[in-house]
Amino acid sequence: MAFIGQISDVFPSQISDPKNYYEGTDLPNRIICSNVIVFERLTWKSLQQQHVANRMHHRYVLMRVLKSSGIVSVDGQNYQLDVGDALLVTPYQFHHYIEIESDPLRWLFITFELEQGQPALADLSYRRLQPDLQTHQLWGEVANLWSSEQGASRVELIPTLDRLLARLHVTTLRLPQQELEGATTGHGWIAQVESLIKRSVREGWTFEEVAQRAGFSERHLRERFERQMGLSLRAYRSQYQFQTAISLMRDAKCSLADVAELSGFNSQPVFTRFIRRMAGRTPRELCRQVREGRYEQSTELS
CATH class of the missing domain: 1.10.10.60 (Homeodomain-like)
Known part of the structure; x- marks a missing residue:
């Protein structure tokens, strides 16, 4: 394999021995998703009409704006989403879309159910999310894995989504308090x-x-x-x-x-x-x- 000569480049220079060989790192309430669906909306009409037809949602909805900004109203609070921004809507939150900038648009949606990790995702609700570079790459991985026709790629989809949500959780909680809310005062x-x-x-x-x-x-x-x-x-x-x-x-x-x-x-x-x-x-x-x-x-x- 061509990379063997440089294999050590990706590892730390030294890994120290653990203090205890029986107690390691664990996350008892880590995020674990299931039943994942990925899709996109390309026009304001399809975005709003599809939502109206659905009436309400019983799954988690993670959305990201790839083209054409707009406002999402969640339980009466308005969130201005610019290109690159994301928003998590949790089950039974009443949401709809207003003032989409222009057609054609491109909004990416990932909907899923949750096996565990509700507290972590609760921290992400009612906030405009602004992914960093690493989170952006995970978004791309999820979309590409979903689009792949290879069954092996689909096997990687859910663990990658788990990592994406965990990364969003970590980076969001690092932000100063004044940057966490994201609700707009207009309208x-x-x-x-x-x-x-x-x-x-x-x-x-x-x-x-x-x-x-x-x-x-x-x-x-x-x-x-x-x-x-x-x-x-x-x-x-x-x-x-x-x-x-x-x-x-x-x-x-x-x-x-x-x-x-x-x-x-x-x-x-x-x-x-x-x-x-x-x-x-x-x-x-x-x-x-x-x-x-x-x-x-x-x-x-x-």
Whole structure:
């Protein structure tokens, strides 16, 4: 092999003996991923419409901007992502995309489930991530391994993603505190309207009442919201109600009547029709699948 003559160049000049041959380095809660999917979005329309069709996500979503900056709203907080920036969205976080700079765009997505390592990934949520050179190289490795048609390469995919997430965790926690947050202060009216829509679920407000509290006419709010967000007020509220219902169903102590009421439905038949429309099954069927960890939408990616 050609590299044999220089093989020692990659090793330290000396490796000292361990103090104890039975106690080594260990990470009992290290990041371990499973069921990984990698894909990209190339237009604003496909990005937003795919998200709307998915309604909500039950997996981790790691996204990175490769071309055309934009804003991702996560639970009402807006994050400006420039080219090179990344963002981690955890399961059940309500997110959507606004003000994408221009088409064509290129946003890379890695979605996955987590076997262990939740605390480490919790440290990465609600933050704009700015990968360093080593992290950037790991991103490229994950994308190339996914694109490879060789089965052997796919075997390396998940361990490489584990390394990428671990590297993001380490580099992010090294940043000064003022650089960790990343939420933008602009687009205040969007955050206000999102908050009012969520309150409307609890309070039973109409969209006219939401508009009045936001200082708009209902027509103007509907038009401005859909133009800015890429989805209607009704679609946004339906997604939020569905997310709320799914989250509540995970709690075995919460009855379906409680789920319906806390999701903004005073009528069980109306709630049943809503769940059938959103999930294609009855509330009881959906609840059972959620609690057994079997609920997946076939289109669920981002």
